[in-house]
Each structure stands twice: as structure tokens, then as C-alpha cells.
Amino acid sequence: MLYWIYLIRNLTRNIRRTLLTSAAVALPIVIFVLSTSVISALNSYLDNAAKQMRLIVTHKTSFINPLPSGYRYKIEALDPERKELTAVCGMHWLGGKVENDPRLLSTLAVDKDNLEACYPDYHFTQEEMDAWHRDRQAAILGPETAKQFGWKLGDRITITPSLPPYTPMEFHVISTAEHASDPVTSWIRLDYYFDALKEHGFHGDEWIGFFVIKCNSIAGLDHYRRAIDELFANYPDPTKTRDEKSFVNEFIAQQFNLPRNLAILASLTVFVAIMAAMNTMSMNIRDRINEVATMKSLGFSSRSVFVQILIESMMLCVSGGFVGALIPYGLFHWTPLGSMTIPVIQALDIPLLVCMKAVLIAVGIGILSALWPAWLGAKLNVVTALRYLE
Amino acid sequence: MFIGELQRYVTRLQNPNNVSFLIQKVCPMSLANISVHQVVKNYHKDRIEIPVLNGLDLTIPAGQFSVLMGPSGSGKSTLLHLIGGLDRPTSGTIQVGDFNLDRMSDSELTRWRSRHVGFIFQMYHLIPVLTAAENVELPLLLFSMSSHERKQRVATALQVVGLTDRMDHRPNQLSGGQEQRVAIARAIVTDPDVILADEPTGDLDAKTSEEILNLLNILNKEFGKTILLVTHDPRAAAHGQRILHLDKGILSQEKEAVCVT
Ligand SMILES: Nc1ncnc2c1ncn2[C@@H]1O[C@H](COP(=O)(O)OP(=O)(O)OP(=O)(O)O)[C@@H](O)[C@H]1O
Ligand SMILES: [Mg+2]
Numbered sequence: 001m002l003y004w005i006y007l008i009r010n011l012t013r014n015i016r017r018t019l020l021t022s023a024a025v026a027l028p029i030v031i032f033v034l035s036t037s038v039i040s041a042l043n044s045y046l047d048n049a050a051k052q053m054r055l056i057v058t059h060k061t062s063f064i065n066p067l068p069s070g071y072r073y074k075i076e077a078l079d080p081e082r083k084e085l086t087a088v089c090g091m092h093w094l095g096g097k098v099e100n101d102p103r104l105l106s107t108l109a110v111d112k113d114n115l116e117a118c119y120p121d122y123h124f125t126q127e128e129m130d131a132w133h134r135d136r137q138a139a140i141l142g143p144e145t146a147k148q149f150g151w152k153l154g155d156r157i158t159i160t161p162s163l164p165p166y167t168p169m170e171f172h173v174i175s176t177a178e179h180a181s182d183p184v185t186s187w188i189r190l191d192y193y194f195d196a197l198k199e200h201g202f203h204g205d206e207w208i209g210f211f212v213i214k215c216n217s218i219a220g221l222d223h224y225r226r227a228i229d230e231l232f233a234n235y236p237d238p239t240k241t242r243d244e245k246s247f248v249n250e251f252i253a254q255q256f257n258l259p260r261n262l263a264i265l266a267s268l269t270v271f272v273a274i275m276a277a278m279n280t281m282s283m284n285i286r287d288r289i290n291e292v293a294t295m296k297s298l299g300f301s302s303r304s305v306f307v308q309i310l311i312e313s314m315m316l317c318v319s320g321g322f323v324g325a326l327i328p329y330g331l332f333h334w335t336p337l338g339s340m341t342i343p344v345i346q347a348l349d350i351p352l353l354v355c356m357k358a359v360l361i362a363v364g365i366g367i368l369s370a371l372w373p374a375w376l377g378a379k380l381n382v383v384t385a386l387r388y389l390e
Numbered sequence: 391m392f393i394g395e396l397q398r399y400v401t402r403l404q405n406p407n408n409v410s411f412l413i414q415k416v417c418p419m420s421l422a423n424i425s426v427h428q429v430v431k432n433y434h435k436d437r438i439e440i441p442v443l444n445g446l447d448l449t450i451p452a453g454q455f456s457v458l459m460g461p462s463g464s465g466k467s468t469l470l471h472l473i474g475g476l477d478r479p480t481s482g483t484i485q486v487g488d489f490n491l492d493r494m495s496d497s498e499l500t501r502w503r504s505r506h507v508g509f510i511f512q513m514y515h516l517i518p519v520l521t522a523a524e525n526v527e528l529p530l531l532l533f534s535m536s537s538h539e540r541k542q543r544v545a546t547a548l549q550v551v552g553l554t555d556r557m558d559h560r561p562n563q564l565s566g567g568q569e570q571r572v573a574i575a576r577a578i579v580t581d582p583d584v585i586l587a588d589e590p591t592g593d594l595d596a597k598t599s600e601e602i603l604n605l606l607n608i609l610n611k612e613f614g615k616t617i618l619l620v621t622h623d624p625r626a627a628a629h630g631q632r633i634l635h636l637d638k639g640i641l642s643q644e645k646e647a648v649c650v651t
Contacts, residue, residue, distance in 0.1 A: 001537065002520075002527050009519035294515040297476060298529040298576075299504020301497055383477045386511065387467070 028269030029324025084220030087117035095162030277369035293385035313370030321362020422583035429482030457630030508577030567598035
């Protein structure tokens with residue numbers, strides 16, 4: 001007991017130093033917890049994407065360039081019996097805004113007949129699909145989008161697309177895709193959009209943004225990824241086909257290089273924390289050379305001095321780590337921040353496991369930063385130390 | 391056994407009719423003869439050898455209160471550190487009780503020190519974040535002992551030095567003399583055979599010094615502790631049964647032992 005009292009009181013000798021060091025450990029831990037949570041959310045999203053065995057076919061040059069609509073039939077012809085290539089669904093990005101609202105929507109016009117076959121993981125109900133086929137103005141909203149704009153089932157909503165014809169279009173909310181893996185993107189019917197284009201004198205139904213293809217097996221996924229690109233290799237508009245996971249991954253990588261940058265950031269800050277804690281522990285021990293010498297003269301071994309300094313440092317860093325893990329955990333679990341939307345991964349979940357890992361990292365910081373001061377303390381020569389102080 | 395001894399002593403202290411024990415001579419109970427044989431100690435500084443002790447011989451019978459005097463830099467502290475196992479001689483042997491210090495490994499020496507030697511320094515060297523009682527308890531952490539027994543020992547040791555009422559004070563709330571008493575309590579709480587005191591009164595006024603020296607006398611006479619006291623103060627030296635002079639590596643004796651049986 002006295003041993004622990006001593007260790008704890010050691011930390012209260014210089015409160016300001018202890019607090020500053022704890023903060024220097026807490027901050028990197030906050031960054032670690034946040035970035036690890038983002039990375040793990042991304043990974044689980046990507047893993048889910050991979051499970052669905054979907055291919056995305058875009059223009060080879062850039063996914064902004066459109067493809068001829070007719071490619072659909074050529075792709076379907078690759079597997080006439082539909083054994084491997086279950087469905088081909090054309091999609092066209094519309095973006096869109098609501099009047100007097102700066103927020104940009106993520107809306108895709110999609111091929112009505114192949115959507116369900118491509119997205120069995122969305123588990124649409126029979127009722128929803130009936131409404132989807134019946135109503136040309138049907139819209140399936142991403143659940144997060146519905147929540148943010150306050151749209152409910154049965155609402156009539158008006159969206160102005162970010163592409164021609166740039167005129168407001170009315171939609172009927174028939175679903176808020178409960179099982180969506182991408183809770184932001186909303187779907188409307190491509191035929192309705194093309195009609196709207198024609199109505200306003202635009203041509204355009206011969207071009208389409210990209211195709212989503214549902215495959216039956218990993219082998220099929222692999223085979224058609226190559227087969228499709230080979231098929232269009234000599235066409236004026238060659239294609240680039242990848243599975244959904246690589247597509248999203250590529251997108252994230254191109255946009256932010258997120259996972260890599262976050263990991264680098266987290267490890268850099270942990271390194272800074274080690275330096276800060278090492279500095280503090282060195283100062284602590286230097287301030288107490290006489291006490292270390294006294295403990296040794298009383299019969300405390302070098303090893304026990306080493307361990308004692310190590311434990312002191314761990315307590316210092318773990319207190320920082322605990323606060324650092326608690327801040328993001330508390331913010332995202334107990335405040336409105338938890339429902340904040342973040343691109344791709346949506347609402348950020350801070351897993352308890354990540355927080356526990358973070359505290360372990362704080363323990364590691366404590367050990368690493370104390371090794372040098374602890375070694376100095378352990379090898380301290382009592383006689384020399386006492387002599388300097390007398 | 392130690393607690394019993396102290397308890398007996400403390401009861402006597404609290405009984406005003408019984409002060410005679412202060413002059414009463416008690417035969418030594420502890421059996422730690424100190425014998426220093428042909429001890430050489432050289433220090434090295436920038437490859438230059440500084441000889442401090444040059445083939446020193448000294449025997450201190452168990453239970454004796456010896457005083458070591460000598461000019462500054464003559465090697466008094468060095469000798470004390472060697473006898474207490476804080477440092478090792480360049481050559482020669484040191485035997486304390488049954489223990490031959492130069493045959494022990496560093497960790498054996500550390501362990502031996504915790505059980506058999508009590509150090510008292512001029513600067514007290516108390517841990518500032520611990521209370522008086524906690525400071526005294528500190529060396530007991532090296533013993534496997536119930537917390538109850540530890541508390542009891544601490545209480546007894548503090549009673550011996552007369553600081554029971556200050557046990558919850560931190561060192562910065564104590565006077566120099568009180569701090570030194572806490573340091574003495576810390577040195578005796580493990581019931582060591584030998585007490586090594588390096589100028590324990592160097593920082594104290596005459597009256598307080600006298601109190602501290604009386605305390606050392608009690609430890610010697612009542613409990614048979616072998617004491618080696620280093621001091622510059624002739625009045626302090628008068629408390630010893632034997633006064634040794636160390637100068638230029640040579641040891642001479644001024645006052646013969648009074649009580650050895
Ligand atoms: N680590 C060391 N390195 C070099 N020389 C040392 C070292 N320790 C002690 N000495 C030298 O050894 C000699 C004896 O020192 P010591 O401290 O034992 O003397 P002392 O008799 O206790 O003196 P004082 O009365 O001033 O306390 C001194 O000359 C000192 O400079
Ligand atoms: Mg000295």
C-alpha cells in the first residue's frame with residue numbers, strides 16, 4: 001500500500017508537469033482513437049463491399065467520363081445464360097440540391113429492373129419493390145439523407161439535379177433503405193430521368209455514367225473483371241472494371257489517401273508522446289536523485305528502483321491515455337456528435353475495443369519513455385549520489 | 391523480539407520513576423563485530439589514482455559506540471560506506487558479524503544492508519512526499535511482514551525517538567532535529583545490528599545535537615546497537631566509548647572502550 005502511496009504522491013509533486021505530460025499523452029491517444037475508428041469503419045465498409053461480389057465498370061480515363069448505354073447489351077452477351085453475370089445495372093450520377101439548401105445530395109439514377117438483383121444485401125421488401133416499379137417518380141433514400149433532410153416515407157420531394165436538365169424534379173419517397181451499406185446515396189429511376197431530359201430537349205439517353213454488375217462467385221468476379229475490359233479495349237471508349245472494394249478504396253485513396261495518412265499521423269503523435277513523457281520522467285528522476293540514492297541505501301535493489309520508475313511512468317501515461325480514450329468515446333456516444341455524418345463511413349462509431357487498445361498503447365508509451373530514466377536510476381551509484389548532495 | 395524489547399523500553403520511558411536505565415550499562419545483545427582488515431580504497435579521477443584508505447585495520451567489538459574523527463577529506467565517509475556495504479574496497483576484507491562483505495554479490499550486499507545496517511546522514515534524506523510514519527515504514531517494505539506488524543513497528547520506532555505526535559507530518563513540516571529523529575527511527579525500525587551515522591548533528595544546534603546524541607546513546611546502551619559515528623564536533627565525540635582519528639590514511643585511538651564484556 002505504502003509503495004503505491006509513494007508512487008502516486010510522486011506524480012503529485014509537480015502537478016503542472018504531470019498534467020502537461022498527461023495531456024501530451026492524451027492528445028495522440030485521441031488522434032489514435034479517432035483515426036483507428038475511421039480506418040476500422042472504412043475497412044468494415046470495404047469488407048462488406050467485397051462480400052457482395054459486385055463489379056463497377058467505368059470509363060478507362062476517369063469515372064467522370066460517361067459510357068455508351070449500349071455497352072450493357074454487350075456485357076450481358078458475355079454470359080447469355082446469366083450463370084455468372086447475374087445482373088447489369090446502369091447508373092448515372094445526378095448529385096442534386098433542394099431549394100434554398102446548400103447541401104449537395106448524392107443521387108444516382110438507376111436502371112429500375114436490375115437494381116434489386118444487384119443489391120440483394122439491401123433486403124428490399126416486396127411492397128417497396130412494387131412501389132418502385134409502379135411509380136416512375138419513386139425515390140429510395142439513403143437512411144442518413146432521409147434523417148438529415150427530415151424526409152419520411154410517402155413524402156413528395158423536389159430535387160434539382162446538378163446535371164441537365166437542371167430543372168426541379170419531383171420524387172415520391174417509397175423507401176429509406178434500412179439495410180443500406182451506403183446510407184447517404186439515394187436512388188431514382190433512370191427512365192424517369194431520361195424522359196425529363198427529352199422533355200427539355202436534351203439528348204443523352206445514349207450515355208450513362210457507369211455499370212454495376214452482380215456476379216455469382218469470386219471466380220466469376222475475377223474472370224469478368226478482365227473479360228469486360230478486354231472486350232472494350234479497342235472501342236473509342238475503353239472501360240476500367242474493378243470490384244466494388246477496389247473502387248471505393250481507389251476513390252478514398254485518390255481523394256484523401258485516408259487510411260495511410262491517418263496511420264502515419266497516429267504513429268507520429270505517439271512518437272511525440274513518448275518524447276514528452278521521456279522528458280518528464282528524466283526531469284522527475286533528476287529532481288529526486290537523492291531519493292533514489294536513499295532508497296538504495298535503505299536496501300532497495302537496482303531492479304526495484306527500475307521497476308518503480310517504470311510503474312510511475314506507466315501511471316502517468318495511462319492517466320493521459322485514459323482521458324484521451326474517454327474524450328472521443330464520450331463525445332461520440334453521449335453527445336449529438338455521434339449522429340454527425342462523415343463521407344463514406346457515415347456516423348462514426350468509436351468501438352470500445354479501440355479505446356482499450358489506446359490505453360494499452362499508453363502503457364507502451366509509459367514503458368518506452370521510462371526505460372532510459374529507469375536505467376539511469378537503476379545504475380545510480382549511491383555513494384557518488386549522496387556525496388554530491390551533502 | 392525487537393518489538394518486545396522496544397515495548398519494554400517504551401513502557402519504562404513512560405514511567406517517570408524509572409530513568410535510571412539511562413546511566414545503567416547494559417551488555418551488548420547484538421553480535422556484530424566489525425573487522426576491517428588491510429583495506430585499501432583508491433578513487434580514480436581522469437586516470438589519476440587518488441588513494442584514500444591505505445591498508446587500514448580496525449576492529450569494533452559488537453555493542454560498542456565508536457566515534458570517528460578526522461579532517462575533511464580524510465576518508466571518514468568512505469570508511470563508513472565501505473562498512474555499510476554501499477561501496478567496495480579496492481582491496482582488503484571487511485567482516486560484519488558473520489558476513490564477509492567482499493564475498494557477497496551486489497544483490498546479496500543490498501539485501502544484507504536492508505537487514506543489518508541502519509544509516510543516518512547529515513542531510514536526513516527523508517522522502518518529502520511521505521509523512522514521518524511513512525518514511526519510517528519505507529524500509530519495512532523489503533520485509534515480508536503484515537501491514538499490522540509494520541504499523542506497530544513504526545509506532546514503536548517513533549515512540550523511541552519521541553515523535554509520536556508528529557507521525558502524520560511531512561518532512562517540510564518538521565524541524566531539522568525532528569527530521570533527524572525520523573531518520574533515526576527509519577534506521578532502527580528494521581532492528582539492524584549496526585548503526586552508521588555520518589555527521590548526524592552537522593546541521594543542528596547544540597541543544598538539538600545533544601538530544602540526538604542521547605538518542606544514539608540509548609540505542610547503544612539499551613538495545614546493544616553497534617554504532618559508528620562520524621563527527622567533527624568534540625562534544626559529540628565525548629558520547630562515544632572510543633574515539634578514533636583518521637588522518638592521511640592512518641588511524642589512531644584516543645579514548646579506550648569503556649564497556650566491553
Ligand atoms: N567518487 C570519488 N571520486 C574521486 N574522489 C573521491 C570520490 N569520493 C571521495 N573521493 C575523495 O576521497 C577523499 C575522502 O573523501 P570522504 O568523503 O571519505 O572524506 P571525509 O573524511 O568524509 O570528509 P568530510 O569530513 O568533508 O565529510 C576525498 O579526498 C575525496 O575527494
Ligand atoms: Mg564525510
